[in-house]
Amino acid sequence: MTAAARPLPSHEPPDALLQAKADGAPPVLKFEKVGFSYDGRTIMRDVSFAVAPGDILALLGPSGCGKTTILNMVAGFLRPTAGVAVVDGREITGPGPDRGVVFQAAALFDWMTVAENIAFSLRCAGARKGERRAVAEEMAALVGLTGFEDAYPYQLSGGMRQRVGLARVLAAKPKVMLMDEPFSALDVQTRESLQEEVLRIRDRTGCTILFVTHAIDEAAFLGDRIFLLNDLKAGAYDTFDVDLPTPRASPDNRLHPSFLRLRETIYRRMRH
Amino acid sequence: MNRSDERRERLRYVLVATLSPLAILALWAFAAARGWTSPIILPPPSAIWASFLDMAANGYSGVSLWTHVAASLARVSVAYVAGAALGVGLGLLRGRSRLIDAVLLAPAELLRPIPPLGLIPLFILWFGVGETSKVLLIFLSVLLIMMVNAQAGVRASSLDSLRAAQSMGANRWQVFRFVVLPSALPQIMTGLRVAMGTALTILVASELLGGDRGLGFLILDASSFFRTTYVFAGVAVIGLIGLATDRGLAWAGRRIVHWEGRR
Numbered sequence: 001m002t003a004a005a006r007p008l009p010s011h012e013p014p015d016a017l018l019q020a021k022a023d024g025a026p027p028v029l030k031f032e033k034v035g036f037s038y039d040g041r042t043i044m045r046d047v048s049f050a051v052a053p054g055d056i057l058a059l060l061g062p063s064g065c066g067k068t069t070i071l072n073m074v075a076g077f078l079r080p081t082a083g084v085a086v087v088d089g090r091e092i093t094g095p096g097p098d099r100g101v102v103f104q105a106a107a108l109f110d111w112m113t114v115a116e117n118i119a120f121s122l123r124c125a126g127a128r129k130g131e132r133r134a135v136a137e138e139m140a141a142l143v144g145l146t147g148f149e150d151a152y153p154y155q156l157s158g159g160m161r162q163r164v165g166l167a168r169v170l171a172a173k174p175k176v177m178l179m180d181e182p183f184s185a186l187d188v189q190t191r192e193s194l195q196e197e198v199l200r201i202r203d204r205t206g207c208t209i210l211f212v213t214h215a216i217d218e219a220a221f222l223g224d225r226i227f228l229l230n231d232l233k234a235g236a237y238d239t240f241d242v243d244l245p246t247p248r249a250s251p252d253n254r255l256h257p258s259f260l261r262l263r264e265t266i267y268r269r270m271r272h
Numbered sequence: 273m274n275r276s277d278e279r280r281e282r283l284r285y286v287l288v289a290t291l292s293p294l295a296i297l298a299l300w301a302f303a304a305a306r307g308w309t310s311p312i313i314l315p316p317p318s319a320i321w322a323s324f325l326d327m328a329a330n331g332y333s334g335v336s337l338w339t340h341v342a343a344s345l346a347r348v349s350v351a352y353v354a355g356a357a358l359g360v361g362l363g364l365l366r367g368r369s370r371l372i373d374a375v376l377l378a379p380a381e382l383l384r385p386i387p388p389l390g391l392i393p394l395f396i397l398w399f400g401v402g403e404t405s406k407v408l409l410i411f412l413s414v415l416l417i418m419m420v421n422a423q424a425g426v427r428a429s430s431l432d433s434l435r436a437a438q439s440m441g442a443n444r445w446q447v448f449r450f451v452v453l454p455s456a457l458p459q460i461m462t463g464l465r466v467a468m469g470t471a472l473t474i475l476v477a478s479e480l481l482g483g484d485r486g487l488g489f490l491i492l493d494a495s496s497f498f499r500t501t502y503v504f505a506g507v508a509v510i511g512l513i514g515l516a517t518d519r520g521l522a523w524a525g526r527r528i529v530h531w532e533g534r535r
């Protein structure tokens with residue numbers, strides 16, 4: 001593909017999208033004509049898409065369009081009011097450790113240390129103390145928090161708290177990671193370094209990631225594919241494939257012509 | 273604020289907190305010395321102190337002061353611990369289960385606005401004037417206070433933290449144990465302090481009912497013989513017990529819910 005962007009027609013039939021990737025790996029996540037209403041008020045209808053394993057899908061769209069609602073349905077916090085949401089071939093019926101959520105406000109457990117926060121999923125699964133500690137230290141190292149294992153969340157900066165939120169999800173070894181504007185409250189430097197962190201983590205773990213964001217830059221830098229959600233009530237959105245050199249985490253990609261072009265394309269599309 | 277500033281700040285707090293009661297005492301002593309008050313109504317602090325020393329050495333009404341203190345403390349601690357345990361348990365259950373909440377709603381909310389002292393005649397009728405009435409009265413007030421606070425505490429857990437726990441594989445019990453309970457602790461600790469104050473109030477009132485032991489009895493007995501200095505000494509002992517337990521609970525609260533207010 002030469003151009004960075006490949007806008008698809010808004011009403012593309014689901015079948016084409018269900019073919020998540022050219023190499024034909026079965027999608028890890030699939031929406032089939034999903035609809036959702038809050039107390040009878042329909043906010044989306046007939047939304048279909050699929051995500052290939054190891055892909056990062058960035059969801060971009062105006063405030064209130066339903067990004068968080070999509071994420072909450074994947075997480076299992078909300079049930080679709082129409083259609084089906086499928087993870088790993090099974091319909092989603094509730095929350096589970098195969099889908100980890102990184103919250104916008106971190107939502108750490110303030111009464112637990114960093115290590116206890118990170119190892120929470122292991123504790124729930126009945127792992128022994130020694131194992132929990134080992135995993136906590138490993139994950140803390142992975143997100144650059146070595147030395148803070150015994151600190152409490154209130155002793156950390158905002159960026160560090162998000163790193164804990166990330167490490168805590170990673171420790172559960174989820175198939176899919178769901179991130180709802182996790183870095184939007186952080187300063188530019190922290191945000192960019194965490195974006196690179198996410199890409200490195202994906203490379204290392206092969207995790208599939210759904211990333212909600214308001215920022216075109218963030219979507220274009222992080223995503224393998226971007227959905228611009230412009231009319232979910234009609235199940236319509238634009239798709240952009242990102243084509244940037246690997247390793248994707250390289251900061252140089254922020255200046256890559258392909259990145260700049262994609263950014264412009266999306267910007268124009270949003271403003272059209 | 274740096275460390276030494278913080279230390280100075282704390283030192284000043286402790287200093288002022290100590291000096292203010294001393295200033296009141298000094299003013300009081302001064303007023304008494306100038307003869308502005310009658311010794312029967314407001315005896316000087318020195319006379320109260322003397323009565324206290326007399327009670328400490330020779331006891332009151334045939335038993336030692338410490339027996340009175342111990343009798344009061346025994347009543348209040350049995351009732352407080354049992355009332356708090358059951359109240360917290362019921363409050364947490366009400367917060368977690370709508371069915372249990374529905375069952376307990378009317379009985380608890382009907383009982384709660386009744387001033388416990390209004391129940392004294394009924395309790396005497398049912399349980400006599402002995403220990404049972406006293407302990408049950410304190411128990412009931414503590415229970416009701418703790419139930420309200422624990423139930424409110426359950427609602428303090430944030431939706432995100434509940435969802436985070438669920439999405440990391442926590443089952444119902446684990447969500448409760450690791451998220452709901454810790455989130456409820458700040459409110460429970462506050463409730464424990466309120467309940468302690470109430471428990472001491474009810475204790476003294478219930479000891480006015482009768483019996484020959486306890487600080488409430490001591491105060492009532494001394495006042496009926498116009499031994500005002502002994503009344504004051506007894507009141508002061510109760511006040512000091514209240515102060516000590518409240519400081520103790522506040523200190524414990526800061527240690528247990530160390531994360532509170534630090535975000």
Ligand SMILES: Nc1ncnc2c1ncn2[C@@H]1O[C@H](COP(=O)(O)OP(=O)(O)OP(=O)(O)O)[C@@H](O)[C@H]1O
Nearest residue numbers: 038039043061062063064065066067068069070214
């Ligand atoms: N709990 C709720 N009850 C009723 N309506 C809701 C609820 N949550 C969201 N909505 C509505 O659903 C729509 C989509 O909300 P959603 O939170 O998914 O938007 P979003 O795309 O995440 O927005 P933002 O970018 O501002 O976070 C909005 O119009 C909102 O008013």
Ligand SMILES: [Mg+2]
Nearest residue numbers: 067068069180
């Ligand atoms: Mg949102």
